[in-house]
Amino acid sequence: MKYFEDNPEIFAALVAAIAILGGLLGSIIGAKIQANGGRDQAAAAREAAWIAAEAQRVAALWSVRQLQAAQFVRSVRELRRLGRLYGQDPNNADLRGQGRELLQAVTLKGAEIELTAPDHVVAAAKDLVATAVYNYNMDRRAGPVEHAExxxxxxxxxxxxxxxxxAHRAHDTIRPQAPVPHEERLRLLLAVPGLSVQHAHRLANDPEIEYRYQDLSASNLERAxxxxxxxxxxxxxxxxxxxPTAPVQHR
Incomplete structure:
Protein backbone atom coordinates (compact mmCIF):
# COMPACT_ATOMS: atom_id res chain seq x y z
CA MET A 1 0.00 0.00 0.00
CA LYS A 2 2.98 2.36 0.82
CA TYR A 3 4.19 1.91 -2.77
CA PHE A 4 0.84 3.03 -4.20
CA GLU A 5 0.73 5.96 -1.77
CA ASP A 6 4.14 7.10 -3.00
CA ASN A 7 3.16 6.52 -6.65
CA PRO A 8 -0.45 7.66 -7.04
CA GLU A 9 -0.26 7.78 -10.85
CA ILE A 10 0.58 4.08 -10.98
CA PHE A 11 -2.28 3.29 -8.62
CA ALA A 12 -4.66 5.28 -10.81
CA ALA A 13 -3.44 3.45 -13.91
CA LEU A 14 -3.86 0.09 -12.19
CA VAL A 15 -7.41 0.94 -11.13
CA ALA A 16 -8.20 2.01 -14.68
CA ALA A 17 -6.75 -1.22 -16.07
CA ILE A 18 -8.71 -3.32 -13.60
CA ALA A 19 -11.86 -1.45 -14.56
CA ILE A 20 -11.19 -2.04 -18.26
CA LEU A 21 -10.42 -5.72 -17.74
CA GLY A 22 -13.51 -6.10 -15.61
CA GLY A 23 -15.62 -4.50 -18.29
CA LEU A 24 -14.12 -6.69 -20.97
CA LEU A 25 -14.64 -9.82 -18.87
CA GLY A 26 -18.23 -8.82 -18.16
CA SER A 27 -18.85 -8.23 -21.85
CA ILE A 28 -17.35 -11.60 -22.75
CA ILE A 29 -19.40 -13.42 -20.12
CA GLY A 30 -22.55 -11.54 -21.14
CA ALA A 31 -21.98 -12.31 -24.81
CA LYS A 32 -21.45 -15.99 -24.02
CA ILE A 33 -24.62 -16.13 -21.96
CA GLN A 34 -26.52 -14.38 -24.71
CA ALA A 35 -25.08 -16.76 -27.33
CA ASN A 36 -26.01 -19.79 -25.27
CA GLY A 37 -29.48 -18.39 -24.76
CA GLY A 38 -29.81 -17.78 -28.50
CA ARG A 39 -28.75 -21.33 -29.26
CA ASP A 40 -31.27 -22.66 -26.75
CA GLN A 41 -33.97 -20.50 -28.25
CA ALA A 42 -33.07 -21.63 -31.75
CA ALA A 43 -33.07 -25.29 -30.67
CA ALA A 44 -36.42 -24.82 -28.96
CA ALA A 45 -37.80 -23.16 -32.09
CA ARG A 46 -36.53 -26.00 -34.29
CA GLU A 47 -38.05 -28.61 -31.98
CA ALA A 48 -41.38 -26.76 -31.89
CA ALA A 49 -41.41 -26.55 -35.69
CA TRP A 50 -40.60 -30.27 -35.96
CA ILE A 51 -43.36 -31.18 -33.50
CA ALA A 52 -45.85 -29.04 -35.42
CA ALA A 53 -44.82 -30.59 -38.74
CA GLU A 54 -45.04 -34.09 -37.25
CA ALA A 55 -48.49 -33.35 -35.86
CA GLN A 56 -49.62 -32.19 -39.30
CA ARG A 57 -48.16 -35.33 -40.89
CA VAL A 58 -49.89 -37.61 -38.38
CA ALA A 59 -53.20 -35.78 -38.82
CA ALA A 60 -52.95 -36.00 -42.62
CA LEU A 61 -52.08 -39.70 -42.47
CA TRP A 62 -54.96 -40.29 -40.07
CA SER A 63 -57.36 -38.65 -42.54
CA VAL A 64 -55.98 -40.62 -45.48
CA ARG A 65 -56.29 -43.91 -43.62
CA GLN A 66 -59.84 -43.12 -42.53
CA LEU A 67 -60.92 -42.26 -46.08
CA GLN A 68 -59.21 -45.28 -47.65
CA ALA A 69 -60.71 -47.68 -45.11
CA ALA A 70 -64.21 -46.25 -45.55
CA GLN A 71 -64.02 -46.50 -49.34
CA PHE A 72 -62.63 -50.03 -49.11
CA VAL A 73 -65.39 -51.25 -46.79
CA ARG A 74 -68.03 -49.60 -48.96
CA SER A 75 -66.66 -51.30 -52.10
CA VAL A 76 -66.62 -54.70 -50.39
CA ARG A 77 -70.21 -54.34 -49.21
CA GLU A 78 -71.35 -53.14 -52.62
CA LEU A 79 -69.67 -56.13 -54.26
CA ARG A 80 -71.48 -58.43 -51.84
CA ARG A 81 -74.80 -56.75 -52.59
CA LEU A 82 -74.23 -57.08 -56.32
CA GLY A 83 -73.27 -60.76 -56.00
CA ARG A 84 -76.55 -61.56 -54.28
CA LEU A 85 -78.44 -60.16 -57.28
CA TYR A 86 -77.34 -63.18 -59.32
CA GLY A 87 -79.81 -65.21 -57.29
CA GLN A 88 -82.63 -62.85 -58.22
CA ASP A 89 -81.93 -62.02 -61.85
CA PRO A 90 -79.07 -64.13 -63.23
CA ASN A 91 -79.79 -63.07 -66.82
CA ASN A 92 -79.22 -59.38 -66.10
CA ALA A 93 -76.53 -58.37 -68.58
CA ASP A 94 -75.49 -55.35 -66.50
CA LEU A 95 -74.40 -57.45 -63.53
CA ARG A 96 -71.16 -58.67 -65.06
CA GLY A 97 -70.06 -55.18 -66.10
CA GLN A 98 -70.83 -53.77 -62.68
CA GLY A 99 -69.11 -56.75 -61.10
CA ARG A 100 -65.90 -56.12 -63.02
CA GLU A 101 -65.88 -52.49 -61.95
CA LEU A 102 -66.43 -53.35 -58.30
CA LEU A 103 -63.80 -56.08 -58.37
CA GLN A 104 -61.31 -53.51 -59.67
CA ALA A 105 -62.40 -51.02 -57.01
CA VAL A 106 -61.97 -53.54 -54.19
CA THR A 107 -58.54 -54.58 -55.46
CA LEU A 108 -57.42 -50.95 -55.95
CA LYS A 109 -58.56 -49.84 -52.50
CA GLY A 110 -56.84 -52.83 -50.95
CA ALA A 111 -53.60 -51.87 -52.74
CA GLU A 112 -53.87 -48.28 -51.52
CA ILE A 113 -54.19 -49.48 -47.94
CA GLU A 114 -51.01 -51.54 -48.38
CA LEU A 115 -49.12 -48.28 -48.96
CA THR A 116 -50.29 -46.37 -45.90
CA ALA A 117 -51.43 -48.78 -43.18
CA PRO A 118 -49.53 -50.73 -40.49
CA ASP A 119 -48.70 -54.37 -41.17
CA HIS A 120 -51.60 -55.90 -39.22
CA VAL A 121 -54.11 -53.71 -41.10
CA VAL A 122 -52.50 -54.64 -44.42
CA ALA A 123 -52.81 -58.33 -43.53
CA ALA A 124 -56.49 -57.88 -42.67
CA ALA A 125 -57.07 -55.96 -45.93
CA LYS A 126 -55.45 -58.71 -48.03
CA ASP A 127 -57.61 -61.34 -46.34
CA LEU A 128 -60.71 -59.25 -46.94
CA VAL A 129 -59.89 -58.76 -50.63
CA ALA A 130 -59.38 -62.51 -51.14
CA THR A 131 -62.56 -63.37 -49.24
CA ALA A 132 -64.66 -60.75 -51.03
CA VAL A 133 -63.48 -61.87 -54.47
CA TYR A 134 -64.09 -65.54 -53.65
CA ASN A 135 -67.51 -64.74 -52.22
CA TYR A 136 -68.49 -62.77 -55.33
CA ASN A 137 -67.39 -65.59 -57.62
CA MET A 138 -69.37 -68.04 -55.50
CA ASP A 139 -72.45 -65.82 -55.75
CA ARG A 140 -71.97 -65.47 -59.49
CA ARG A 141 -71.82 -69.23 -59.97
CA ALA A 142 -74.40 -70.23 -57.40
CA GLY A 143 -76.93 -67.44 -57.94
CA PRO A 144 -78.38 -68.88 -61.14
CA VAL A 145 -78.66 -72.31 -59.48
CA GLU A 146 -80.43 -70.76 -56.52
CA HIS A 147 -82.79 -68.97 -58.89
CA ALA A 148 -83.53 -72.25 -60.72
CA GLU A 149 -84.24 -74.14 -57.50
CA ALA A 167 -91.55 -81.17 -59.30
CA HIS A 168 -91.18 -83.15 -56.05
CA ARG A 169 -89.63 -86.10 -57.90
CA ALA A 170 -87.17 -83.82 -59.65
CA HIS A 171 -86.36 -81.94 -56.48
CA ASP A 172 -85.46 -85.18 -54.70
CA THR A 173 -82.75 -85.78 -57.31
CA ILE A 174 -80.90 -82.53 -56.60
CA ARG A 175 -80.59 -82.96 -52.88
CA PRO A 176 -76.96 -83.02 -51.71
CA GLN A 177 -75.30 -86.38 -52.34
CA ALA A 178 -78.42 -87.83 -53.95
CA PRO A 179 -77.20 -90.94 -55.86
CA VAL A 180 -78.91 -90.07 -59.12
CA PRO A 181 -77.04 -90.15 -62.46
CA HIS A 182 -76.89 -86.92 -64.39
CA GLU A 183 -79.01 -88.24 -67.28
CA GLU A 184 -81.81 -89.36 -64.95
CA ARG A 185 -81.70 -86.12 -63.03
CA LEU A 186 -81.96 -84.06 -66.23
CA ARG A 187 -84.79 -86.24 -67.56
CA LEU A 188 -86.87 -85.72 -64.43
CA LEU A 189 -86.18 -82.00 -64.40
CA LEU A 190 -87.15 -81.59 -68.04
CA ALA A 191 -90.37 -83.47 -67.29
CA VAL A 192 -91.55 -80.83 -64.82
CA PRO A 193 -94.25 -78.68 -66.49
CA GLY A 194 -93.42 -75.01 -66.26
CA LEU A 195 -89.70 -75.45 -65.47
CA SER A 196 -87.57 -73.85 -68.18
CA VAL A 197 -84.95 -75.84 -70.04
CA GLN A 198 -82.32 -73.43 -68.77
CA HIS A 199 -83.35 -74.02 -65.16
CA ALA A 200 -83.43 -77.79 -65.71
CA HIS A 201 -79.87 -77.83 -67.08
CA ARG A 202 -78.57 -75.57 -64.33
CA LEU A 203 -79.94 -77.88 -61.65
CA ALA A 204 -78.88 -81.05 -63.43
CA ASN A 205 -75.32 -79.88 -63.95
CA ASP A 206 -74.81 -78.92 -60.32
CA PRO A 207 -75.82 -81.82 -58.06
CA GLU A 208 -74.10 -80.25 -55.07
CA ILE A 209 -76.11 -77.03 -55.42
CA GLU A 210 -73.32 -74.56 -54.79
CA TYR A 211 -75.57 -71.94 -53.33
CA ARG A 212 -75.98 -74.17 -50.25
CA TYR A 213 -72.49 -73.08 -49.30
CA GLN A 214 -73.23 -69.39 -49.63
CA ASP A 215 -74.10 -69.04 -45.96
CA LEU A 216 -70.61 -70.27 -45.10
CA SER A 217 -69.05 -67.89 -47.61
CA ALA A 218 -71.10 -65.01 -46.26
CA SER A 219 -70.02 -65.74 -42.69
CA ASN A 220 -66.39 -65.84 -43.82
CA LEU A 221 -66.86 -62.46 -45.47
CA GLU A 222 -68.41 -60.96 -42.34
CA ARG A 223 -65.55 -62.36 -40.26
CA ALA A 224 -62.92 -60.87 -42.59
CA PRO A 244 -54.97 -37.51 -33.62
CA THR A 245 -51.78 -36.24 -32.02
CA ALA A 246 -48.09 -36.46 -32.75
CA PRO A 247 -46.24 -39.18 -30.85
CA VAL A 248 -44.52 -38.24 -27.59
CA GLN A 249 -40.88 -37.30 -28.11
CA HIS A 250 -38.24 -38.54 -25.68
CA ARG A 251 -35.26 -36.21 -25.43
Missing part, protein backbone atom coordinates in the same frame (compact mmCIF):
# COMPACT_ATOMS: atom_id res chain seq x y z
CA UNK A 150 -86.58 -71.40 -56.32
CA UNK A 151 -88.54 -71.89 -59.53
CA UNK A 152 -88.64 -75.65 -58.95
CA UNK A 153 -89.74 -75.26 -55.32
CA UNK A 154 -92.48 -72.95 -56.48
CA UNK A 155 -93.76 -75.67 -58.82
CA UNK A 156 -93.70 -78.14 -55.94
CA UNK A 157 -96.53 -76.10 -54.47
CA UNK A 158 -98.51 -76.01 -57.68
CA UNK A 159 -102.25 -76.57 -57.47
CA UNK A 160 -101.89 -78.98 -60.37
CA UNK A 161 -101.18 -82.37 -58.79
CA UNK A 162 -99.21 -83.74 -61.74
CA UNK A 163 -97.01 -80.65 -61.86
CA UNK A 164 -96.45 -80.74 -58.10
CA UNK A 165 -95.66 -84.49 -58.15
CA UNK A 166 -93.20 -84.09 -61.05
CA UNK A 225 -64.78 -57.56 -42.69
CA UNK A 226 -65.10 -57.40 -38.90
CA UNK A 227 -61.39 -58.17 -38.48
CA UNK A 228 -60.41 -55.41 -40.88
CA UNK A 229 -62.74 -52.84 -39.31
CA UNK A 230 -61.46 -53.69 -35.82
CA UNK A 231 -57.84 -53.28 -36.97
CA UNK A 232 -58.56 -49.91 -38.57
CA UNK A 233 -60.48 -48.66 -35.53
CA UNK A 234 -57.48 -49.54 -33.38
CA UNK A 235 -55.15 -47.54 -35.62
CA UNK A 236 -57.54 -44.58 -35.79
CA UNK A 237 -58.06 -44.75 -32.01
CA UNK A 238 -61.80 -44.72 -32.57
CA UNK A 239 -62.53 -45.68 -28.97
CA UNK A 240 -60.49 -42.77 -27.56
CA UNK A 241 -62.78 -40.05 -28.92
CA UNK A 242 -59.83 -37.70 -29.37
CA UNK A 243 -58.15 -35.93 -32.26
Missing amino acids: EALVGLCGSADEETAAA LSTFVAAVREVLRSEDDVA
